[in-house]
Amino acid sequence: MDNDPVLWCKDLRKRFKERLAVDGVGFEVAPGETYGLLGPNGAGKTTTISMICGLLRRDGGEVTVAGASLDRDPGQVKAAIGYVPQDVALYPDLSGLENLRFWGRMYGLAGRDLAERVEATLEVVGLTERAGDRVADYSGGMQRRLNIAAGMLHRPRLLVLDEPTAGVDPQSRNAILANVEALGGEGIAVLYTTHYMEEAERLCDRVGIIDQGRLVAEGTRRELVARVGERDRIELAATGDLAGLAAVAARVDGVDEASVVGGGVHLVARDGRRLLPRLLEAAEHSGAEVTSVELVEPDLEAVFLHLTGKALRD
Amino acid sequence: MKALMMAGSALRRLARDRLALFFIVLLPVVIIAVIGITFGDAAxxxxxxxxxxxxxxxxxxxxxxxxxxxxxxxxxxxxxxxxxxxxxxxxxxxxxxxxxxxxxxxxxxxxxxxxxxxxxxxxxxxxxxxxxxxxxxxxxxxxxxxxxxxxxxxxxxxxxxxxxxxxxxxxxxxxxxxxxxxxxxEDALPTGFNYTAPANLVLFVFITSLAGAAGLIEARRLGVIRRMLATPTTTATILFGEALSRFAVALLQGMIIFVVGWLVFGVDWGDPPAALVLVLTFALVGTGVGMLLGSVLGNAEQATSIGPPVGIALGMLGGCMWPLAIVPEPMRVIGHLFPQAWAMDAFIALIAKGATITGIALQLAVLAAFAVALLALATWRLRKTLAG
Missing domain, CATH: 3.40.1710 (abc type-2 transporter like fold)
Known part of the structure; x- marks a missing residue:
């Protein structure tokens, strides 16, 4: 039972007048797993999670959270989800503490349980010292952290974060990402939408790439890279016989291309990280001396470009 | 329970808004005092x-x-x-x-x-x-x-x-x-504070309700209501909580003027239970107006800027500035298209004619109808907005 997915959704569809915003999206998120929905603005990420959270009427598809069907038991589904919207949805004229108490009560918490969870959550997001201050007096990053805290209070089985770092300074972004990373260790399933490739790579165990309302691919980063046939690039800076070095490297199994470029040799290979020891060993017999090695692995940006023909930020 | 909590939160936020407190507490009392003293109690x-x-x-x-x-x-x-x-x-x-x-x-x-x-x-x-x-x-x-x-x-x-x-x-x-x-x-009119206090009660409950729509608009704009919908709370509870929040503010405004009028200015409100029912009913009208405005306007500034002039204009038509008994018949008829006129009729009946609750039953029924219509319209509009 513990291995059953926390979130299971299938064939989600939503049309806004003539525009098909979400077209047959479906995926699963396991306990403790962080699943990223990666796509450019307008790809359908927010629409998808709005349907999962019961905020938007579906034109089709099914959603099950923690074993409960959104159609049959929306209250149970909503109680199992912690929703963190893209915008800071808090009362600016209340303090951080009062906001958390408010949202805790909205999730049915009360009394000592509420007080303990508010205190613990403030600690997690590092706002204990400022809990009594008005939210309007918080920095943008602090507001974002409190925004996340309000969704975590009731210890949801599934935390849904809709672009939580949009418009946040680097320091606050790091703090937010660290908070999200910690959630997986607590067994909470996380559904994270972003158009920042770096965030998806850092946080997500699996990524679903969404474009124009369709889930075009999903898997681990490595699976996605492999699926589109993208290869690693290895740049060897060297002195001596560079042509000899290129010839030796080209004979190593897994190296597809080798060429002399400037003061070094550039290789194209599959699973370059695994090849590096053998490459360096071969280089010792080439008549050249390798002075530095740089491994450039294909990223999700490259995968997205390969799959959709456009960049993530287009 | 959640609806009560939402109303309590709204009152807490109001208590921290000094400008709102000035308009709700100080301004009506000053206006009642100035007008009441200026025109006196001639009778x-x-x-x-x-x-x-x-x-x-x-x-x-x-x-x-x-x-x-x-x-x-x-x-x-x-x-x-x-x-x-x-x-x-x-x-x-x-x-x-x-x-x-x-x-x-x-x-x-x-x-x-x-x-x-x-x-x-x-x-x-x-x-x-x-x-x-x-x-x-x-x-x-x-x-x-x-x-x-x-x-x-x-x-x-x-x-x-x-x-x-x-x-x-x-x-x-x-x-x-x-x-x-x-x-x-039959034509008796209250004078002095006995007129200015109920007139300003009607005027300010309405204006405060119009301006109070800003809270609902802000909650919509910030995504707070959408976030509430993601919690295990029904849409009906959320809408009831928002309405209760507006009602609490409107009733607070009405009761401040009622109590200050009674204790400070010696206003004789007539039959107390009937007067309180009237204040409650008119606060419901204010709630409906605030909810409707909050559901249609796009930003809070619109509500705070149109609230006072619209409230004053309707107050003029409804007899809050001068008795409708002294205006021509067509203006009296136009005035009764708005709830203010019915509320003023009821207050005058209670204060100057010694009417009881049965004597103002018609006015209460009309005001209740206004409240129901406005709340129904606002609820329909909000549900449509929130449903996606």
Whole structure:
């Protein structure tokens, strides 16, 4: 039972007048797993999670959270989800503490349980010292952290974060990402939408790439890279016989291309990280001396470009 | 329970908004005080009248005592007619009465005696002054006439006959002259604070409700309501909580004016339970207006900027600035297209006509219908907005 997915959704569809915003999206998120929905603005990420959270009427598809069907038991589904919207949805004229108490009560918490969870959550997001201050007096990053805290209070089985770092300074972004990373260790399933490739790579165990309302691919980063046939690039800076070095490297199994470029040799290979020891060993017999090695692995940006023909930020 | 919590949160936020507190607490009280003091409570005031006695004798003393005892007059003695005339010209007293020398002798002898009534031509004496002075003079004239007739026919002294006539007159129900401005209880209007307090209650509950829509608009704009929908809370509960929040603020506004009017300005609200039901019902109307405005406007500034002018305009049409009894019939009809007029009718009935809750049942029903219609429209609109 513990291995059953926390979130299971299938064939989600939503049309806004003539525009098909979400077209047959479906995926699963396991306990403790962080699943990223990666796509450019307008790809359908927010629409998808709005349907999962019961905020938007579906034109089709099914959603099950923690074993409960959104159609049959929306209250149970909503109680199992912690929703963190893209915008800071808090009362600016209340303090951080009062906001958390408010949202805790909205999730049915009360009394000592509420007080303990508010205190613990403030600690997690590092706002204990400022809990009594008005939210309007918080920095943008602090507001974002409190925004996340309000969704975590009731210890949801599934935390849904809709672009939580949009418009946040680097320091606050790091703090937010660290908070999200910690959630997986607590067994909470996380559904994270972003158009920042770096965030998806850092946080997500699996990524679903969404474009124009369709889930075009999903898997681990490595699976996605492999699926589109993208290869690693290895740049060897060297002195001596560079042509000899290129010839030796080209004979190593897994190296597809080798060429002399400037003061070094550039290789194209599959699973370059695994090849590096053998490459360096071969280089010792080439008549050249390798002075530095740089491994450039294909990223999700490259995968997205390969799959959709456009960049993530287009 | 969640709805109550939402209303409590709304009141807590209101308590921290100094500008809102100024408009809800201080401004209406100041306006009630200024207008109430400026226009006063004419019906209950005793009007000042000066009396100068040139040596009128015992019957002159009796006439002066009658003027002093009149409940409509505040009689003040002057040493001579010149001082009295000066006081009338300066407006210190509304009018003056000069009791001439030889007044007593003339009446005893059966000769005509003249009492001079002093007024300023540029500022005629109010009708209640003329009526009250005439009544006192007429009563003494009747007593003297009766005493002289009795003295001639029965052979008793004039003083004895006069004493007997006065005793008889005191023992009988007097002919009373009651001066009313419009003509009777049906048209009676409260005056002074008894008018300005209910008028401002109606005015400010409405304005505060219009401006209070800003809270709902902000909650929508910030995504707070959308976030509430993601919690295990039904849409109905959320909408009820938002309505309860608006109702709490409208009722608070109404009760502040009700209590301050009663305790500070001595307003007689009439039948207290009926007045409270009226305040509650009108607060519901305000709730409906606030919810509807909050569901259609795009930003909070629109609500706070259109609230006061719209509220004042409807207040004018509805009788919050002046009684609808003094406006032409078409304006009265137009005024009754809005809830303010019905609320003012009910308050006037309670305060000036002594109506009970059954006496204002029609007005309460109309106000309740306004509230239901506005709330239904607002709920439909909000549900449509939130459903996606």
């Amino acid at each position: 209950s005031e005793r009007l000042p009248v000066g009396i100068a006695d040139e040596g009128a004798g015992p019957l002159g003393d009796q006439l002066r005592a009658g003027l002093v005892a009149s409940p409509a007059l505040d009689a003040r003695a002057y040493d001579d007619p010149d001082a009295l005339r000066k006081a009338v010209r300066r407006g210190v007293v509304s009018a003056g009465v000069v009791l001439p020398a030889g007044y007593d002798q003339a009446l005893r002898a059966g000769r005509p005696a003249e009492v001079t009534f002093v007024v300023d031509q540029t500022r005629p004496a109010p009708a209640p002054v003329r009526t009250a002075v005439s009544a006192v003079v007429a009563r003494q004239a009747a007593e003297v006439k009766a005493a002289r007739f009795a003295a001639e026919r029965a052979g008793v002294s004039f003083d004895t006959a006069l004493a007997r006539a006065r005793a008889l007159a005191d023992g009988q129900e007097q002919v009373r002259v009651e001066a009313t401005t419009i003509g009777g209880r």
